[in-house]
Amino acid sequence: MAGPADRVEACLQPTDEVLAGARPSDEVKAGVRPPGEREVDRREFLEQALKAGLGVPILLGVIRIQDLVAGDAGQEGYEPGEHYYGMGVDVGRCIGCGMCAQACKTENDVPLEPHYFNTWIERYVIQTDGAVVVDSPNGGMDGFPGAQSEGEIQRTFFVPKLCNHCEDAPCVQVCPVGATFTTEDGVVLVDEEYCIGCSYCIQACPYGARWFHPEKHVAAKCTFCYHRLVEGLVPACVEVCPTGARVFGEVEHRATPLARFMRLNEIQVLKPHLNTKPRVYYANLDGEVR
Amino acid sequence: MQGYIYPNEFELHWGLLVVLYPYITGLVAGAFILASLERVFNVKEVQPTYRLALLTALAFLLVAPLPLLAHLGHPLRSYEIFLTPNRKSAMAMFGFVYAWYLTVVLLLEIWFEYRKDLVLWARSERGPKKWLHYALTLGATDLSEEALRFDDNAGRWITIIGIPSAFLLHGYVGFIFGSVKANPWWSSVLMPVVFLFSAIVSGIALVLFIYVAASLFRSKPVDMRCADKLAAFLFYAMIVDFSLEMLDFIHRLYESEESIEILSQLIQGPLFISLIVLQVVLGTLVPLIALGVVSPALSDRGVSRTPAELRRLIYLACATLVQIGIFSIRWNVVLGGQLFSKSLRGLTVYKPLLFGTEGLLMASVLLFLPLVILWLLVKVLPPWLDAEATE
Amino acid sequence: MPQQVPRLAVLFAVLVVGFVVARESLVPDTFGDVGHYRAAAVTSIAAREKSYAGHRECADCHDEIAEQRLASHHSGVACEVCHGPGAAHSEYPDEVELPAPRERGFCPLCHRYDPSRPTGFPQIEPVAHNPLEPCMSCHDPHAPEPPEVPEECGACHGQISRLKTVSHHVTLDCTTCHATEEQHKITPRLVRPGKPVDRGFCGTCHDEDADSQADIPRIDLATHGEDYQCWQCHYPHYPETG
Incomplete structure (x- = not known):
């Protein structure tokens, strides 16, 4: 009924998989370095150090001192070129609690009125007669009342939605002035001091992920909580997801929660025929989801 | 609202003002193409409307960017489109296409067309009008045969x-x-072509309307050879335009992609009046039949002979219906494309406001403004054949 | 050269020069430094204040609770899921206090039964489950364990058990078909419940010759459904009537 039995118990157990979703990866943290310092530089240094026959304890000490220097590193030490972010969403784990949508509004100062969402949750009910009923009352922030009786349901599930931070983002393509753009680390942002408010990007987004800020009169959207990323934290929605349905990490590095997520699941993206190359990857996605 | 729409789709972002923009630029392009007919293809019959068509195009072109500006969230930042145009954006070229068309095409052509008259008017007049006309010559007062030939060649x-x-x-x-x-609903390779031909239709209809109405208003005889020719052109342009639109419609229906279900709900629901009734029946079929019968489009004297006075009225009525139809096309494209969810699972509604920058009142002002500008332009640069200066 | 040309040339030169000068002075400083955008915009977006501190920051002071939570079923539930955004508290621990929801309404946000939730996720019906009793009187949110191992499979498999109650199989216990070790209730993924393996199992009730109640639908096991297993067509938790 609700999908493969395997997705079931995943939510019950304190496994590493669940943890991985809610933890800022060590990789993210390790990537925070002072500007100018390159991984290659460090590797060369280590090789030279080895050649010079330094003892292991000293070597470890050097690394630790370096890490401390790079340290808790706010954005000063952040090197965007060394990251490339993406998010994984496991539909089979979403319980529709709405914590992500709530946290997003708090973290990003999104108006509380019901029609502005960086992220929201949809409920799909595919009935035995084949009809598909979708809803998202207040973006799922207040939960999902009014469930149907089990007898009419063929399958049903929740789907978290957000900006897909597409590699070939239509919104970035159409912005006439360069007020919306993709950063080096793969995040699509809006420059609210430069946006002229033409709304073309909102029209161009196939996912309905953009909205028009009622007070600032500019386009607005999910930033992957960019201000958190530069501090080595994960986006607020990922932080508060209680079941690990959201996984955050680097697209191209091997040892991150996202890489593991993509290794262990069959991955789909939304509206692949539009060739936007989303960087939000879905596992256990139903074909009815649009 | 019915079915499911994405939460952010609750607000429509392009309203009535964005409907006006393609409507107005369509009139500009159409009026200009009509004027060009006379010049390049030497259609003598429509000569009485040549200058009028140019001034009409200019009046509407001056207003064209206003609805866009008014709808922007930050109109004062609009200059950025000139500073840092995003070369990948279709919209970024707007400023340059507009500037090119306004300065290099329209203003220059009007200047070369009117220069001889400006010089002569400036010589014969007194007071501020003299100075205005003199300033408009930019001091180029040479009326030698060589200079006039240059004007003509440049204009051509x-x-x-x-x-x-x-x-x-x-x-x-x-x-x-x-x-x-x-x-x-928007994504179609035919869209630019359909826009173009509907623009030609609307431009011809507008000039026909203004010419006949202004002649009646000025108590001057309507040159029926000219009006007939315009009506025939209107008929031909409408045939092409309607065929293209039908092609688009049939193509969509035959391909039946995943959006077909929601689009057919759209046509049968919120767009029924504006698409089927206004655009197709009243705006296209009725004038098409009327023009086919009375204008010389199908046979030299019209399928059915009608007295000139009646024909004039029929032309006026047809031109009005065509304008309503073309406005409906713009409405159906711009708003129709936002009335269904991109989830393809629901429909939403558009409620036009009366007041405010996006309201009906503002829209009527912006539609009326070009006529005011045209009236001013006609005062400064009379386009009538009888006003042309003689030495 | 005709008189018109130099006049127009001057006019256009003025326009073009004016445009170029305006462009030079008006384009923002950092525009184009990285891509076709204002690089300064990234800096100002990166400098926004955060509201959620992140669970690691919480663990700096509340290390015992953090450790307890990490070893529990709530290991994936970050502190701020229940206690709300804590950046202000982390900066001014004494001035800003965070809420600790104790009322019965809170836990059901996640644990109220909802058919759309993945089956296997622990869910209860708040109206029926120990009415009026605060959740915390039985469950410690930092280390939630049921006070006793649940008797009913429905505690986690709510959707299946509810569906079964409206089906013809309502009277069957889950264990009739699924032989289940007690350990499954403690480490559900490591010890899986059993499942019937062949047609013969269903035949014990549904075969023509089966020794079972008279009103149970019968089939000829030898010919019915060729070589399919029963559950390849019928859903045992909600077998069709027709």
């Missing part, structure tokens, strides 16, 4: 550049919509 070349430019101006507006792959 600009018209030749101008026709593709007019195609560009409006085809480009169509491309802004047609290239949005996220929106199945």
Whole structure:
């Protein structure tokens, strides 16, 4: 009924998989370095150090001192070129609690009125007669009342939605002035001091992920909580997801929660025929989801 | 509202003002292409409307960017489109296409066309009008045969550049919509072509209307050879335009992509009045039949002979219906494309406001404004044959 | 050269020069430094204040609770899921206090039964489950364990058990078909419940010759459904009537 039995118990157990979703990866943290310092530089240094026959304890000490220097590193030490972010969403784990949508509004100062969402949750009910009923009352922030009786349901599930931070983002393509753009680390942002408010990007987004800020009169959207990323934290929605349905990490590095997520699941993206190359990857996605 | 729409789709972002923009630029491009007919293809019959068509195009072109500016969230930042145009954006070229068309095509052509008259008016007049006309000559007062021939040649070349430019101006507006792959109602390779031909239709209808109405208003005889020719052109342009639209419609229906279900709900629901009734029946079929019967489009004297007075009225009525139809086309494209969810699972509604920058009142002001500007232009640069200065 | 040309040339030169000068002075400083955008915009977006501190920051002071939570079923539930955004508290621990929801309404946000939730996720019906009793009187949110191992499979498999109650199989216990070790209730993924393996199992009730109640639908096991297993067509938790 609700999908493969395997997705079931995943939510019950304190496994590493669940943890991985809610933890800022060590990789993210390790990537925070002072500007100018390159991984290659460090590797060369280590090789030279080895050649010079330094003892292991000293070597470890050097690394630790370096890490401390790079340290808790706010954005000063952040090197965007060394990251490339993406998010994984496991539909089979979403319980529709709405914590992500709530946290997003708090973290990003999104108006509380019901029609502005960086992220929201949809409920799909595919009935035995084949009809598909979708809803998202207040973006799922207040939960999902009014469930149907089990007898009419063929399958049903929740789907978290957000900006897909597409590699070939239509919104970035159409912005006439360069007020919306993709950063080096793969995040699509809006420059609210430069946006002229033409709304073309909102029209161009196939996912309905953009909205028009009622007070600032500019386009607005999910930033992957960019201000958190530069501090080595994960986006607020990922932080508060209680079941690990959201996984955050680097697209191209091997040892991150996202890489593991993509290794262990069959991955789909939304509206692949539009060739936007989303960087939000879905596992256990139903074909009815649009 | 019915079915499911994405939460952010609750607000419509392009309202009535964005409907006005393609409508007005369409009139500009259409009026200009009509003017070019006379110049490049030497259609003598429509000569009485040549200057009128140019001034009409200018009056509407001056107003065209206003609805866009008014709808922007930050109109004062609009200059950025000139500073840092995003070369990948269809919309970024707007400023340049507009500036090119306004300065290089329209103003230059009008200047070369009117220069001789400006000089002569400036010589014979007194007071501020003299100085105004003199200033407009830019001091180029040489009326030698050689200079006048240069005017004529330059005007001709600009018209030749101008026709593709007019195609560009409006085809480009169509491309802004047609290239949005996220929106199945807009996304169509035919969109720029349909925009272009509907623009020609609306431009011819507008000039026909203004010419006949202004002649009646000025108590001057209507040159029926000219009006007939315009009506025939209108008929031909409408045939092409309607065929293209039907092609688009049949193509969508035959391909039946995943959006077909929601789009057919759209046509049968919120767009029924504006699409089926206004655009197709009243705006296209009725005038098409009327023009086919009374204008010389199908046979030299019309399928059914009608007295000139009646024909004039029929032309006026047809031109009005065509304008309503073309306005409906713009409405159906711009608003229709936002009345269904990109989830393809629901429909939403558009409620036009009366007041405010996006309201009905503002829209009527912006529609009326070009006529005021045209009236002013006609005062300064009379386009009537009888006003042409003689030495 | 005709008189018109130099006049127009001057006019256009003024326009073009004016445009170029305006462009030079008006384009923002950092525009184009990285891509076709204002690089300064990234800096100002990166400098926004955060509201959620992140669970690691919480663990700096509340290390015992953090450790307890990490070893529990709530290991994936970050502190701020229940206690709300804590950046202000982390900066001014004494001035800003965070809420600790104790009322019965809170836990059901996640644990109220909802058919759309993945089956296997622990869910209760708040109206029926120990009415009026605060959740915390039985469950410690930092280390939630049921006070006793649940008797009913429905505690986690709510959707299946509810569906079964409206089906013809209502009277069957889960264990009739699924032989289940007690350990499954403690480490559900490591010890899986059993499942019937062949047609014969269903035949014990549904075969023509089966020794079972008279009103149970019968089939000829030898010919019915060729070589399919029963559950390849019928859903045992909600077998069709027709």
